[in-house]
Amino acid sequence: MNALAATSRNFKQSAKLLGLDSKLEKSLLIPFREIKVECTIPKDDGTLASYVGFRVQHDNARGPMKGGIRYHHEVDPDEVNALAQLMTWKTAVANIPYGGAKGGIGCSPGDLSSSELERLTRVFTQKIHDLIGIHTDVPAPDMGTNSQTMAWILDEYSKFHGYSPAVVTGKPVDLGGSLGRDAATGRGVLFATEALLAEHGKGIAGQRFVIQGFGNVGSWAAQLISKAGGKVIAISDVTGAIKNVNGLDIAQLMKHSSENRGIKGFHGGDAIDPSALLTEECDVLIPAALGGVINKDNANDIKAKYIIEAANHPTDPEADEASQIRVLILPDILANSGGVTVSYFEWVQNIQGFMWDEEKVNAELRTYMTRAFGDVKQMCRSHNCDLRMGAFTLGVNRVARATVLRGWEA
Structure with missing residues (x-):
């Protein structure tokens, strides 16, 4: 079973446990927006190479969409869709004010030089810059990308929108990244x-x-x-x-x-x-x-x-x-929600213009992770289910409630 089918299956089981209206269930499952772009760059040897980039913005009922960008040769629409959906439920389980998104480029980063990776990242950013933003969609590193990749995205995005450190998380500390983010x-x-x-x-x-x-x-x-x-x-x-x-x-x-x-x-x-x-x-x-x-x-x-x-x-x-x-x-x-939780802390620090020390970051992370575990256990007790369904019912329920409160109509 591929990742999208498996994730959708877990969602549908949780929706059944929650007794969600069938129309609301369908609405929560369908992505808000799917983006597919061609990224053509000159290689170091002078030849041209084209890569396909994706960004799936799944849901924004609880806040700006949030999710990493991965560079991997197996990146495809189904995988990105599944991971975007997982991010929606993950941010809700962590109880941070985000929705879910995911992105990627189908490439083998180990076969590209640093300058080629930079050109690819900048072209990808040029293609999606008007669809991401501080209060819209906030990318982060994932497989095959790192803080340097985020620095390139920040710089390219800022050419269009002015200096905007909160547009990505997982940045180098010197560019507004959070202490404690790597770990x-x-x-x-x-x-x-x-x-x-x-x-x-x-x-x-x-x-x-x-x-x-x-x-x-x-x-x-x-x-x-x-x-x-x-x-x-x-x-x-x-x-x-x-x-x-x-x-x-x-x-x-x-x-x-x-x-x-x-x-x-x-x-x-x-x-x-x-x-x-x-x-x-x-x-x-x-x-x-x-x-x-x-x-x-x-x-x-x-x-x-x-x-x-x-x-x-x-x-x-x-x-x-x-x-x-x-x-x-x-x-x-x-x-594995610790990464996105500290990404949230980074985003908050960027918006406030105030940097936390690492002890505060780690202490807040422990509080959020421990509280999330307790919330999941409560859902397990309420619905007589295992931890996976407890987590999914918690996340889906929070997103469904936010969707209805914002004015969704059957």
Whole structure:
């Protein structure tokens, strides 16, 4: 099941639990706007290359639309639509005043030079600048993009609209970015995991963790979990997978990964088959890479007690049904909402023209993540459902209420 079908299925199940009017349900599912643009740039060798860019603006009932821009060769309309819809429910679960959007360009960023990436980003911004804005649609980094990408978008957008730091989040601190933003999604994963474990009388310390993905989210989650006393026993990235039952030295692994552009060859653990990582015996499994990695083929082999979805849509619905009996899953729209929450803090700081210190950012993030978990648990109790449906019913209900209050008519 592709990401769009799976996301829509979860939405429809939550709409049924909430008893939503069928016309309102349809209205909430259809995107506000879908944008598709051609981006042609000169390559460094003088040839021309064309790429297709997308921006799906899903919903703005609760505030400006919000969502990342990813550069990846598999970017397509279905994926962007699914992620935009997920952002709508995610911002509502976090209870921040945003809607949902997502964007991307179908390209392989590793095959492009820095100057080519800059030209591509500026052309994309030129094509969509009149459809994004501080109170309209606020992009952020995602897979294949970073703070430098956001700096280019800010600069290009400002040529048309004047200096507007709040038009994007995830910027360099020197251009109005927030302290604590780099670690935000990983730190949010830590806070969400603490909240879930506390429900069962446990803490991070002493728990065994397996993490799939060692990019921004996975690496920060690993560092923070290790610092909190958790034992990270296995990790994978695109170069391979390693395991040490006594716990990996995350600081040394970070250094090795930085110097070697991946974890392959790290001497502090044994190399294992990356495809077997998800079924390693552990207490907490954290998929922090691509979507759809937990599916009906491997769900019954997962030995973890808890799954914390740090990636977007890592679990197919069929796998949900197969594994929920044995494994407690904290869904992505709650577990990885730390990034968008601190993006909201960044946006607020830009509008106020006042910068927060990092301690304030982290303290506010803990408050928002812990409160969101409590709100989801309340929905679980109210509707007698699992955590995924609890999160979806919470998010969908908040968006539906805002839509009706603004004057929607059947």
